[in-house]
Each structure stands twice: as C-alpha cells, then as structure tokens.
Amino acid sequence: MTTRTKTETFVYATFIRTTPEKLWEALTNGDFSEKYWMGFRVEIEPKVGGRIRILPPKGSEGRSDHGGDVLACEKYKKLSYTWMKEKHEKDPNRDGLSRVTYELTPAGDHVKLVLIHENLVSDDVSSDPGTFRGVNNGWPAVLSSLKSLLETGKAIDFVLPKDSQNC
Amino acid sequence: MSAADLVFKALADAGRRRLLDRMRVKGGLTLNELCEGMDMSRQAVTKHLDQLEEAGLVETRRVGRERLHYLNPVPIHEQARRWIRPFEESRLDALRNLKSQLER
Numbered sequence: 241m242t243t244r245t246k247t248e249t250f251v252y253a254t255f256i257r258t259t260p261e262k263l264w265e266a267l268t269n270g271d272f273s274e275k276y277w278m279g280f281r282v283e284i285e286p287k288v289g290g291r292i293r294i295l296p297p298k299g300s301e302g303r304s305d306h307g308g309d310v311l312a313c314e315k316y317k318k319l320s321y322t323w324m325k326e327k328h329e330k331d332p333n334r335d336g337l338s339r340v341t342y343e344l345t346p347a348g349d350h351v352k353l354v355l356i357h358e359n360l361v362s363d364d365v366s367s368d369p370g371t372f373r374g375v376n377n378g379w380p381a382v383l384s385s386l387k388s389l390l391e392t393g394k395a396i397d398f399v400l401p402k403d404s405q406n407c
Numbered sequence: 408m409s410a411a412d413l414v415f416k417a418l419a420d421a422g423r424r425r426l427l428d429r430m431r432v433k434g435g436l437t438l439n440e441l442c443e444g445m446d447m448s449r450q451a452v453t454k455h456l457d458q459l460e461e462a463g464l465v466e467t468r469r470v471g472r473e474r475l476h477y478l479n480p481v482p483i484h485e486q487a488r489r490w491i492r493p494f495e496e497s498r499l500d501a502l503r504n505l506k507s508q509l510e511r
Contacts, residue, residue: 249434249435250434251468252480253466254482254485255463354466380481383484384485384488387485
C-alpha cells in the first residue's frame with residue numbers, strides 16, 4: 241500500500257511598479273532572470289506544450305534543471321509550467337509534478353504578480369527559515385529581488401548556502 | 408498609509424499574528440477552519456483577515472464555493488530586508504547568545 245503525502249499549495253503576491261510587458265520579459269528572459277534569481281537562467285518556448293528550462297547558475301552545474309513543460313501561456317497575463325521535471329518525474333512520493341503559475345494583473349501604475357506553486361509534497365517545504373532551501377523560503381527571496389530589480393535597477397545579492405539544493 | 412505602516416500595524420496584534428502562524432503551518436484554510444480554536448468571534452476573525460489582506464499578508468483564492476486563505480510572506484520579507492537585517496550585527500547576535508547562555 242502506498243500512502244500519498246497530502247499536497248500543499250503556496251500563494252505569493254507582490255505589487256511591482258512596472259508594466260505587464262516588462263514583467264513578462266523579466267520572468268521569461270534568461271539574461272534578466274540571472275540577475276534576480278540567484279544566477280538561474282530561464283529559457284522558454286512560450287507556447288502550451290513547449291519546454292521551459294530554469295538552469296542552475298554557473299558553478300552549480302550538478303544541480304538539476306528546475307523547469308519542465310509549459311501548461312498555459314497567455315503573453316503578459318499568465319504562465320503555468322511543471323516544476324523540476326528532470327528531478328521529480330520519477331519520484332514515487334509524488335502524484336504528478338508540482339506546478340508553478342504566474343498571474344499578472346495591472347493595478348494602476350503597478351502590476352500585481354501572483355505566484356501559485358501547487359501539488360507540493362512535504363519534501364519541498366523547509367521549516368528552517370534561515371535558508372533558501374524549500375520553495376517556501378526560495379520564492380519570497382526571488383520575488384523581492386525581482387521587484388527590486390524592476391523598480392530600482394538593482395537586484396538583491398543573495399549569498400547561497402553551500403548545501404542549498406532547492407532555490 | 409505606506410506598505411511598511413500596513414505591514415507593521417497588521418503584525419502589531421497577537422490575534423492576527425496567531426492567524427498568520429496558522430496559515431504558515433497550513434495554507435488554504437477556509438474562514439471556518441481559521442475560526443476554530445480562536446477565542447474570538449467570527450466577525451472579529453473576519454475583521455483581522457481583512458486587515459491582513461489589506462497589508463498584503465494574506466492572499467485568497469476562490470476554489471469552487473470556498474474562499475481559501477494563504478499566508479503571503481513577501482511583504483514581511485521586504486520589510487525584514489529594509490528594517491531588520493540592516494540592524495542585525497554579529498555583535499548583537501553574540502550578546503543575545505551570551506544572554507541566553509546566562510539565563511539558561
């Protein structure tokens with residue numbers, strides 16, 4: 241008998257003073273993502289069924305691609321994809337991959353970015369807030385840095401702990 | 408009110424902090440679930456949730472007929488970066504360690 245771990249969903253939201261076009265570019269362009277996402281490089285085929293790669297920074301090539309397949313793609317509005325396909329696909333503790341969705345909604349001179357990460361299992365989550373391990377510690381840092389880069393032109397320099405497996 | 412005001416005001420209440428802690432442990436709770444074990448009325452919980460939502464600390468999603476509440480830690484992260492980390496000196500850590508050693 242296999243017992244499936246109950247899945248978890250995380251929802252993150254932030255208001256960024258920018259346009260949906262610029263935010264979309266930041267989310268989908270590798271040169272941009274490297275700056276705010278601790279060196280991770282996003283490469284995407286922007287269509288449903290396309291591939292999204294989220295490649296680990298130089299010097300951490302042993303870590304797996306954090307991307308997967310594009311599930312939904314409405315330019316400047318919504319992007320949804322499977323997370324860490326390479327590493328999680330054959331994981332018997334999972335009932336399917338986890339999914340990441342970005343929703344972009346204009347709000348005055350800001351854009352509200354909502355990030356939903358669903359179908360997570362307990363392994364994905366860290367109860368230690370002092371690291372970037374666990375998606376619950378990684379995303380708030382990435383989103384703060386993205387906001388800072390778009391609003392001030394400067395991303396946040398994070399010091400990645402040596403043992404960090406997830407971002 | 409600035410984002411910082413909203414966040415710190417929202418955090419300046421033990422009941423609201425407890426609600427945030429509940430959502431940190433488990434995301435996607437309904438109003439009924441959040442009311443359980445809270446020694447306050449449903450109206451009071453609703454009011455606190457509104458204030459947390461206004462500060463951006465709670466995000467809600469509608470799933471079917473239910474409204475689910477999630478902790479959004481991003482504004483806290485932003486305020487911590489602005490108002491807490493710059494004041495953290497390793498010396499202060501050393502002092503705190505000494506204090507906890509002595510008080511053990």
